[in-house]
Amino acid sequence: MWRSLGFSVDWSLQYETISPAVRKISQELFLELVKQKKAYSKESPVLWCTECQTSIAQAELDTKDIDSTFNYIPFTVDGDIIEVATTRPELLYGCVCLFVNPEDKRYSKFIGKSARVPLYNYNIPIMTDKKVSLDKGTGAVMCATFGDSTDAEWTEEYSLPYRKIILPDGFIDKSVPFIGGMKTTAARKEIIRLLFEKGLLIKSESITHTVAVHERCGKEIEIIPSRQWYIDILFEKERFLKAADEINWYPEQMKNRYIAWVTNLKWDWCISRQRYFGIPFPVWYCKGCGKAVFADPDQLPVNPLETEYNGKCECGCREYVPESAVFDTWATSSITPQINERFGIPLVPMSMRAQAHEIIRTWTFYTIVRSLYHTGKLPWKDIMISGFVLAKKGEKISKSKSNSDFAPAKLIADNSADAMRYWAASARLGTDTFFSPDDLSASKRFITKLWNASKFAISHLQNIDLSKIPELLPIDKWIMARTDDAIIEATELLNEYEIGSARHEIDELFWKDFCDNYVEIVKERLYRPDIHGEEERKSGQYALYYALINIIKLYAVYVPHITEYIYQEFFRQYENKASIHLLLWEKPNGIDTELLEFGDALKSSIAEMRKYKSENKLSMRTQIEAMKIIAPEKLIPLFKKSEKDLLACSMAKSLIYVTLPEKDTRPL
Ligand SMILES: [Zn+2]
Ligand SMILES: [Zn+2]
Structure with missing residues (x-):
């Protein structure tokens, strides 16, 4: 499929991540990190998916809103009661501490004392931590092993004991009274029932709250202790933040996503997975x-x-x-620059990484980490971040969903690769875009237009002599200058990876300047050298050739097939290269801005004339008395040299000049 889309790729350089060569590089670099003490293993709380039964990294978390209950439970302290609100009462037996905010006056008298855990009747300390929110729940929270990442942090920070509740398969440990052997959700219901029965449930509020889920399966994440391998990323956070400023981000604002992600990192990067497939440690x-x-x-x-x-x-x-355990796939994807250096050619820093925005926190970030650790250098100079193509708002195009009618192979077969590519280039960089097969009709209209305009132009270029530059008429000079202008604009935009805006720039040249105006004006001169003169025809041919070859060169990156076809049909005999894709774009040095001003005045005068005809329900071929030329004084001589063309394209008997003050080309 990539071939049919006309990608310019050296297929001999492809690799598979499971190939022995890549497995070797991945394992070698892991051992290098072990040597540097950047990779280590430890037994500690990890993010764990009980559905997939594997540890996962922070980057694999998604969030989901779920309906739940906030349960108010009484802990007792010397006959007093501290109410604690929790969404996870099944972790009650895992309670190791109560935390309150040090500023919270309501609880100051309890600090340092012991609280009795309801239902299970054992004592835990009451401690303070600034992380406790004063206005959420009752202001007193239970720390259980492990309800969330804060529990895990507190357990480590305050050396609290670990009480085993949830097992890797999502069941409650057999040793837990009342709920041992149950699934988490059943256990939660059972505890609530017991608390209620024993008068230990003060109240239960229905709430919707946000929980962390595994992005792969959507299951709520647990935190359980386990021995895993990590790459240290927290220690050098500052270095990774600094890297953001040394890379050029396209579009610029994507850098903020990276910075927000790195700033909020809480866990080292867990690279081991309890899966069967993958590169082994x-x-x-x-x-x-x-x-x-x-x-x-x-x-x-x-x-x-x-x-x-x-x-x-x-x-x-x-x-x-x-x-x-096996490596997390990102552990290998993050060393793509090193894998590409496997032939011994140093490539880092590479010029550019292209990717979509949802993997900034994984592919972008991890590649930067690995590159800095292994080479001390950044992986690339530029990063270009694209958006998604969605079926409709928020819905990805995927095989599993009914929108699989959008299968690329089918779309290409039905509409042509060029139509797909032209459409794909309409998106703005970094912005999601929606796709419906109807959108391709604009692409097809464009391809037909390019073909017809080329065919027409080529029919007038058959006996062209490119060996010497003829004396050029102003209109011909204008379309050449305008072509140079578009080349400069498109080059600048492409240097910023603004593929869509660059295409728009080329479209403006092709549709508005070339097709709607230039070809219409020059037509008769090409047909009728007997009226306009042989030299004048040569001037037109020369400019027509220049504009069209450059237009198809500009479009060659977007629609490689139709442009190649046009090239082979005609231009190849003059350009001496086997393919249009071997030609370089022109590098114009400077534009005559007066010619561009002339072109603008020319276009607006013609537009006025056409408007007049259509408002008066006249065909464009209707003869009129005069055509009004509205232009600043200095441009009038250029118009005078173009009179024959203008009279021919307007079917006017004469031209009337209306001069404008300098720098004011508004139509009157
Ligand atoms: Zn030993
Ligand atoms: Zn999962």
Whole structure:
């Protein structure tokens, strides 16, 4: 499909992330991070999906609004009661502490005392932390292992004990009274029922609140302790923030998303996943002392589940357990620059990364991290961030949904690759766009227009002599200057990756200047050298050739097939290159702005004439007495040299000049 879309790609350089070469690079670079002490493993609370039964990274979280209840439960302190509101009463047995805000006067007398956990009747400390919100719930919160990431932070910060409640499969641990062996949601209901029955439920409010879910399956995330591998990203946050300023972001505002993400990072990057498919960790653990041992570089790529470790551990033990986790896919996607350097050619920093906006927090960020860690350099100079194509508001086009009529292969077969490409270039950089197959009719209209205009022009260029530049008439000079002008504008926009705006610039030249005006004006001169003169015809041919070859060169990046066809049909014999895609764009040095002003005055005078005819229900071929030329004084000589053309295209018997003061070309 990529080939049929006309992508200019060197297919011999493709790679697969599961190929031995890439597995080797990925494992090598992991070992490099271990050596740098940037990669480490530890037993700690991790974000865990009980549905997929794997650890996940912060970047894989989504949020979802769910209906729930806020349950007010009484903890007792020396005969007093502290009410605590919680959405997760099933974690009551996991309670390790109550926290209040140090500023909260309501609770100052309780600080440092012990509170008794209702239903389970054991004591926990009452402590203060600024993170507790004064106005949410009752101002007293329970810290349970683990309700959320704050619980995990507090547990570490205040060295609180761990009480096991939820297991990796989403069931409650058997040891938990009343609810052991139940699923989380059933356990929640059961606890609420018990609290109510025992008069321990003060009230229960219905609420809608936002929870973190796994983006892959939509299931609510738990936090459970587990041994995982991490890449340290929190320690060098400042360095990653600084990197944002050293990369050119297109569009600029996407940088803010990156900065917001990095600023709010709370966890190191967990790179191990409890999945079957993926690149394995080149790691074994000593059965005797638990120490991790690593593969030798010449062993890579290695799968520790298939290959035994041969060395002897420091503790004397020779038996090992293989690591069964695999790398998170981003652990390998983040080293694309290094994978591309596999032929030994240094490429970093590469010139540009192209990607969509939803993976700034993963692909962009992780690639920057890895590049800085492995090379000390940024991965690329520029990053270009595109939007999504949506079926309608908020709905992605996907195979699973009914909008699969939008399958690219079918759209290409039905409409042509050029029509698809021309449409795709209409989106603004970084902005989501909607797609409906009807949108392609504009593309098809354009392609037909380009074909017809080219065919017409080429029919008048058959005996062109490009060996010498003829004496050029002002109108011909204008279309050439206007073409140069569009080339300069489009080049600047493309240098900023504004593909859509650049196309718009080329469209303006093609539709408004070339088709609607220039060709209409020059037509008769090309047909009738007997009236207009042979030299004048040559001037027209020269300009027509220049404008059209450059228009198709400009469009070649958008519609590579039709432009190549037009090129092969005619231009190839003069341009001496086998394909239009081997030609370079012109690099005009300077534009005669007076010619552009002349063109503007010319176009508005013609527009007035056409408006007059259509308002009076006259055909465009109707003869009129005179055509009014409205232009500043200095441009009048250019119009005078163009009289024959203007009379021919307006079917007027004479021209009337209305001069405007300088720099004022408004029509009267
Ligand atoms: Zn999941
Ligand atoms: Zn050992």
